[in-house]
Amino acid sequence: MTIEQTTQPPHQPTADTVASPDRPIPAPTASSGWPAAQPAGSADRPPAEPIPYHRLARVIGRHNWWRPIVGTFVLLGLALIGGLLIIGAASAVAALLDVPLDADGWPQFGEIPDTALLLIVTAAALPATALAARWIQKRRRGSLSSVVGHLRLPWLRTCLAIAAVPTTLLLAASFIIDPENTPWVGWGTFLAGVAMVICLVPFQAAAEEYVFRGWLLQATGSFLRSPVLVVIPQALLFAAAHGWGTPYGFATLTVFGLSAGWLTIRTGGIEAALALHIMNNVIAFAASAAYTGGLSSDETAADLPWGVALTDATLTVLTTVAILHLATRRNLTTHLTILR
Numbered sequence: 001m002t003i004e005q006t007t008q009p010p011h012q013p014t015a016d017t018v019a020s021p022d023r024p025i026p027a028p029t030a031s032s033g034w035p036a037a038q039p040a041g042s043a044d045r046p047p048a049e050p051i052p053y054h055r056l057a058r059v060i061g062r063h064n065w066w067r068p069i070v071g072t073f074v075l076l077g078l079a080l081i082g083g084l085l086i087i088g089a090a091s092a093v094a095a096l097l098d099v100p101l102d103a104d105g106w107p108q109f110g111e112i113p114d115t116a117l118l119l120i121v122t123a124a125a126l127p128a129t130a131l132a133a134r135w136i137q138k139r140r141r142g143s144l145s146s147v148v149g150h151l152r153l154p155w156l157r158t159c160l161a162i163a164a165v166p167t168t169l170l171l172a173a174s175f176i177i178d179p180e181n182t183p184w185v186g187w188g189t190f191l192a193g194v195a196m197v198i199c200l201v202p203f204q205a206a207a208e209e210y211v212f213r214g215w216l217l218q219a220t221g222s223f224l225r226s227p228v229l230v231v232i233p234q235a236l237l238f239a240a241a242h243g244w245g246t247p248y249g250f251a252t253l254t255v256f257g258l259s260a261g262w263l264t265i266r267t268g269g270i271e272a273a274l275a276l277h278i279m280n281n282v283i284a285f286a287a288s289a290a291y292t293g294g295l296s297s298d299e300t301a302a303d304l305p306w307g308v309a310l311t312d313a314t315l316t317v318l319t320t321v322a323i324l325h326l327a328t329r330r331n332l333t334t335h336l337t338i339l340r
Contacts, residue, residue, distance in 0.1 A: 049337065049338040050335035050336070050337050051147075051335055051336040051337065051338060052147075052221075052227065052265055052268070052334070052335055053146070053147055053217070053218070053221075053264055053265050053268050053269060053334075053335075054217050054218055054220070054221030054227060054230045054264075054265050055218075055221045055222075055225070056143050056147065056218055056221075056336070057137060057139070057143070057218040057219065057221065057222050058221075058222055059336065059338065060137075060139045060140075060143045061133070061137045061138040061139025061140075061143070062137060062138040062139075063137070063222065065222075065223075067136050067137050067222075068137075068218075068219035068220075068222045068223070069219075070136055071132040071133070071135075071136035071137055071215070071219065072132075072215070072216070072219055074128075074131075074132045074135065074136055075125070075128050075129055075131075075132040075211070075215060076128075078127075078128035078131055078132065079124050079125040079128040079211075082121075082124030082125075082127070082128060083121040083122075083124045085124075086117070086120055086121050086124060087106075087117075087121060090107050090109075090117055091105075091107055093107075094107035094109070111193075111293070111295045111296045112189075112192055112193050112196050112289075112295060114295075114296060115193075115196065115285075115295040115296070116196050116200055119200040119201060119203070119204040120200065120203075120204075122204045122207055122208070123200070123203040123204050123206075123207045124207070125207040125208070125210070125211050126203060126206055126207040126210055129141070129144060129207075129210040129211055129214055129215050130144070130210075132215065133215070143218075144210055144214040144215065144218070144270070145214075145269060145270055145271075146268055146269025146270065146271065146333075147268040147269060147333060147334065147335060147336050148268075148269070148333055151269070151270075151271060152269060152271055155267075155269070155271050155272075155330075155332065156271040156274065156275055158326070159271055159272045159274075159275030159276070159323060160275040160278065160279055162275070162319065162322060162323060162326070163275045163276045163278075163279035163280070163319060164279050164283075165319075166315035166316070166318065166319045167279045167280050167283045167284075167315075168283065169315060170280075170308075170311060170312055170315055171283055171284070171287055173307075173308065173311045174308045174311075177305065177307040177308050177311070178305055178307070178308055180291050180294075182291040182292050182293055182294070183291060183292045184290065184291060184292075185289070185290060185291060185292055185294075189289075190289055190290050193285075193286070193288075193289025193290075193295060194286050194289055196289075197282055197285040197286050197289060198282065198286075201278065201281045201282045201285055202278050202282070204281065205274065205277040205278045205280075205281045205282075206274060206277075206278070208238070208241075208277065209260070209270055209273055209274045209277050210270065212234045212235075212237065212238045212241075212257065212260075212261075213234065213260050213261055213264045213270050213273045213274075214264075214270055216233065216234040216237065217230060217231070217234050217261055217264060217265070220233050220234065227262070227265045227266075230261070230265070231257075231258050231261030231262055231265070232258070234257060234261055235254050235256075235257025235258040235260075235261055236254060236257070237257075238253060238254075238256070238257035238260075239251075239253035239254040239257055239302070242300050242301055242302040243300060243302045244302060245299070245300065245302035245303030245304070246302070246303055246304060246305065246306070246309070248304055248305065248306040248309035248310070249300075249301055249302040249303050249304040249309055250302060251309060251313065252301065252304060252309040252310075252312045252313045252316075253301055253302060255312075255313040255316055255317065256276075256301075256312075256313075256316050259276075259316050259317060259319075259320040260272075260273035260276060260277065261273070262320065263276075263320055263323060263324065266324055266327070266334065267323070267324070267327045267332055267334060268332060268333055268334035268335060272323050272327075276316070276319065
């Protein structure tokens with residue numbers, strides 16, 4: 001059997017093309033690493049079976065029932081090892097510079113460097129997902145990005161622009177509902193914090209998206225066909241990973257996980273969920289950098305009060321609907337198709 005992309009007439013990515021929601025992707029050579037398309041046939045061409053994003057692990061690379069399970073443990077182990085290596089390196093630097101440690105033995109370099117270290121540790125999960133896919137499932141890392149085998153950068157940029165609107169509205173609403181009364185840090189410190197956020201938060205957010213909406217969504221999809229059922233486990237795990245603060249915070253994180261998972265399946269790739277997560281975190285971290293102690297605060301989205309949580313969940317759902325509508329208008333490629 002052969003595989004091709006659909007909802008548009010069959011197209012395939014090549015190493016030197018960038019996927020676009022509205023530009024055809026030429027067929028690849030056999031060495032491109034992505035399943036080759038079958039040329040258009042005659043009237044007796046066999047029926048096509050569309051494969052959605054969450055079922056890709058069954059048709060790309062090697063699939064056995066145990067590979068998603070073993071791969072999950074490998075991913076967690078690699079992420080843990082990467083994080084420990086980063087912390088170990090930071091501790092060594094702290095010892096050389098005689099940097100004080102907190103009660104948990106964590107180096108205290110300062111508010112901005114400490115936040116940067118936490119973001120880098122989280123980002124260690126990003127290469128871990130790619131290695132787990134390659135080593136255990138024998139598939140290219142691009143199969144975690146979309147049905148075309150890589151990130152569709154124009155579509156990602158479009159989703160980032162869309163996500164900026166509700167995220168800015170949420171920030172404004174949060175200041176009204178739950179205002180901060182801590183001092184302004186000053187322009188120098190604020191700009192340094194924003195620069196750190198812009199450089200590192202996209203990698204931190206991408207790591208979380210590739211773990212939850214990438215790996216876990218496809219791992220669950222290896223066993224379950226229904227997209228409704230597939231989005232639930234990763235959404236609950238995503239909310240739990242942020243800790244338990246308030247019931248409202250947990251609920252809004254679950255709504256975000258469900259929306260991001262549904263977007264990933266319905267648009268055929270991780271770009272929309274990634275855009276929502278990056279924009280949300282960049283603006284939230286940048287806002288926190290504006291006041292004293294903001295970046296070092298232990299509060300997360302899990303601690304949101306009910307008013308902010310309700311606003312957040314409502315905006316997330318509305319943005320999801322808007323992106324799905326735009327994806328339909330652009331005729332975005334959402335499936336691979338097996339020709340039998």
